[in-house]
Amino acid sequence: MTEPLWILDDALAAMAARLSGEARPLAGISIDTRTLKVGDLFFAIRGEARDGHDFVRDALARGAGAAVVAQDREAELEGxxxxxVVPARDGDAVLGAMRALAAAARARTGARIVAVTGSVGKTGTKEALRHVLCAQGATHASVASYNNHWGVPLTLSRMPAASAFGVFEIGMNHPGEIAPLTRLVRPEIALVTTVEPVHIEHFRALPGIADAKGEIFGGLEPGGVAVINRDNPSFERLEAHARASRAGRVVSFGEHREADVRAERIVLRPDLSIVDARVLGLPVTYQLGTPGRHTALNSLAVMAAVHALGADLALAALSLAQLRPPAGRGARTILRVGEGEALLVDESYNANPASVRAALATLAGVAASGRRIAVLGDMLELGAEAPRLHRDLAQAVDEHGIDLVFTAGPGMQELFDALPAGARGACAAAASDLVGTVLSALRPGDAVMVKGSNSTRMGRIVEALKARYGGGAGQDLAVGQPG
Structure with a gap:
C-alpha cells in the first residue's frame, strides 16, 4: 500500500490547525479543483482574482481528503x-498554513536540496537536474514554473519524506521575493543561471536584478555551495552575495578560462549539442539531446550541481543525451503541409531579450529546405526600455538569417518597423489576430518558431498550427529546450 504523503496529525501539528469532521487519507496537496485528485488536501488560498474558499464545496465533492480553510470562513462551510481550520495569520491565513506545512516537509526530509534561479533558463536547468537526478534516486522537483510565493511552498509541501533529491525553481518580479522562499527551501546548492534585463521595470538597473537573484544564497545551509555563471557580467556581484552568505564555497561555470566547470569545446548541430568540459579538473564529454549554445552552457551548471551533490557525474553525463524539453520551451513537432512537411518549434511559454535571441540562434541552426520563420509576441515587464529592447532584436534577426517575421503586440510593432521590408511577414495587435495569417503563410520545408511572454497567449498559434497541419504528440521530436 502506498504511504500517505502526510499523516493527518502531523499535518495538523505543523499548521497549528484543528480538524472539523472526519478526514480521509491524505494522498497529495492541491490548490486547484481542476487538477485535484481523490485524497488531496485542498488549500483554499486567495488568488489575485478568486478566493479558494469559494471552491471548497466543489473540492470536497470531488473527493478531497479535507479542505484547509481560515477560521473566519468555517461557519459558512459547515456541512x-x-x-x-487554521487560525488567523498576517495576510492569507491559508497560504501561511501551507508555508508552515512546507517548512515541516523540509524539516522531515533527508533529501539533498538544490535551488535554481536566474533571469533566463531556470526552468530548463531545473528540468535537466530533475532528469539526471531521477536516474540516481527518488527526485522531487517543481512542476512547470511553480516558482513564486505559492508555487514554492506548494512544491515543498508535496515532497515525500523519502525523497533522495529535491530541485526547486525560485523566481521573482520584485526585490525581496526570493529571500523568504530560499529560507523556506534551505538548499544545500543554490544556482544562478544568468542575470539579464528581465522584469527591468521593477528595478532601477541591472545590478538591482543581480542583487535580487543573489538573495538565493541567503537561504543556503551552512557550508552549502553557490553555483554561478562565470561568463555573466554580474558574476562578481553575485559572488559577493555568496561570500556574504553561509556558503562554504563558490563554484563557477561557463566558457571563461577561470570557470571551475568549463566548456572547452561546444559542437552545435541542428538537433543536438556535444560538450567537452572540465568539471573541477575532471575531463567529461557528453551529448545533449537538445540544441542551442545557451542549453549547452546551462548543462555546465547541471554538472556543477551534480558534482556538488556528490552524485554520479558519469551517469549524469549519459542521462543528458535523453533530455526532453519542458512544454513551450523548444519542443519540436513535424507538421504536414501540402505534399511536404514543416517544422514547428514551440517557444511559446515566455520571452525576454536574452531568451528571444537564443531562440533565434537555435532557429538559425535548424535544418530546413524552406524559410526560417519567427512568430514573436511582446516581451513584458521591460519598463521604459521596452521599445528599444524590442527594436534591438532586428539585429539578431539579421545576424541569424531569419527569413520572415510575424509579430503580435505593440512592443513587437517596434521590431516589425525596424525590419527590412523583405523580412516583414505581418504585424497584429494580439496573437489571436495573427493566427489565420501564420496558418496561410506556411509552406512545405519551412521551420517556424513561436515565442512570446506567457500572457501574450502565443500558445494559441502553436495549437492552431498543430490543429490545421496535424501535428500531434506522436509527431513530437525528442529535441529542443531553449531556456
Missing amino acids: AGPLV
Whole structure:
C-alpha cells in the first residue's frame, strides 16, 4: 500500500490547525479543483482574482481528503465535509498554513536540496537536474514554473519524506521575493543561471536584478555551495552575495578560462549539442539531446550541481543525451503541409531579450529546405526600455538569417518597423489576430518558431498550427529546450 504523503496529525501539528469532521487519507496537496485528485488536501488560498474558499464545496465533492480553510470562513462551510481550520495569520491565513506545512516537509526530509534561479533558463536547468537526478534516486522537483510565493511552498509541501533529491525553481518580479522562499527551501546548492534585463521595470538597473537573484544564497545551509555563471557580467556581484552568505564555497561555470566547470569545446548541430568540459579538473564529454549554445552552457551548471551533490557525474553525463524539453520551451513537432512537411518549434511559454535571441540562434541552426520563420509576441515587464529592447532584436534577426517575421503586440510593432521590408511577414495587435495569417503563410520545408511572454497567449498559434497541419504528440521530436 502506498504511504500517505502526510499523516493527518502531523499535518495538523505543523499548521497549528484543528480538524472539523472526519478526514480521509491524505494522498497529495492541491490548490486547484481542476487538477485535484481523490485524497488531496485542498488549500483554499486567495488568488489575485478568486478566493479558494469559494471552491471548497466543489473540492470536497470531488473527493478531497479535507479542505484547509481560515477560521473566519468555517461557519459558512459547515456541512461541506472535513475541514482543517487554521487560525488567523498576517495576510492569507491559508497560504501561511501551507508555508508552515512546507517548512515541516523540509524539516522531515533527508533529501539533498538544490535551488535554481536566474533571469533566463531556470526552468530548463531545473528540468535537466530533475532528469539526471531521477536516474540516481527518488527526485522531487517543481512542476512547470511553480516558482513564486505559492508555487514554492506548494512544491515543498508535496515532497515525500523519502525523497533522495529535491530541485526547486525560485523566481521573482520584485526585490525581496526570493529571500523568504530560499529560507523556506534551505538548499544545500543554490544556482544562478544568468542575470539579464528581465522584469527591468521593477528595478532601477541591472545590478538591482543581480542583487535580487543573489538573495538565493541567503537561504543556503551552512557550508552549502553557490553555483554561478562565470561568463555573466554580474558574476562578481553575485559572488559577493555568496561570500556574504553561509556558503562554504563558490563554484563557477561557463566558457571563461577561470570557470571551475568549463566548456572547452561546444559542437552545435541542428538537433543536438556535444560538450567537452572540465568539471573541477575532471575531463567529461557528453551529448545533449537538445540544441542551442545557451542549453549547452546551462548543462555546465547541471554538472556543477551534480558534482556538488556528490552524485554520479558519469551517469549524469549519459542521462543528458535523453533530455526532453519542458512544454513551450523548444519542443519540436513535424507538421504536414501540402505534399511536404514543416517544422514547428514551440517557444511559446515566455520571452525576454536574452531568451528571444537564443531562440533565434537555435532557429538559425535548424535544418530546413524552406524559410526560417519567427512568430514573436511582446516581451513584458521591460519598463521604459521596452521599445528599444524590442527594436534591438532586428539585429539578431539579421545576424541569424531569419527569413520572415510575424509579430503580435505593440512592443513587437517596434521590431516589425525596424525590419527590412523583405523580412516583414505581418504585424497584429494580439496573437489571436495573427493566427489565420501564420496558418496561410506556411509552406512545405519551412521551420517556424513561436515565442512570446506567457500572457501574450502565443500558445494559441502553436495549437492552431498543430490543429490545421496535424501535428500531434506522436509527431513530437525528442529535441529542443531553449531556456
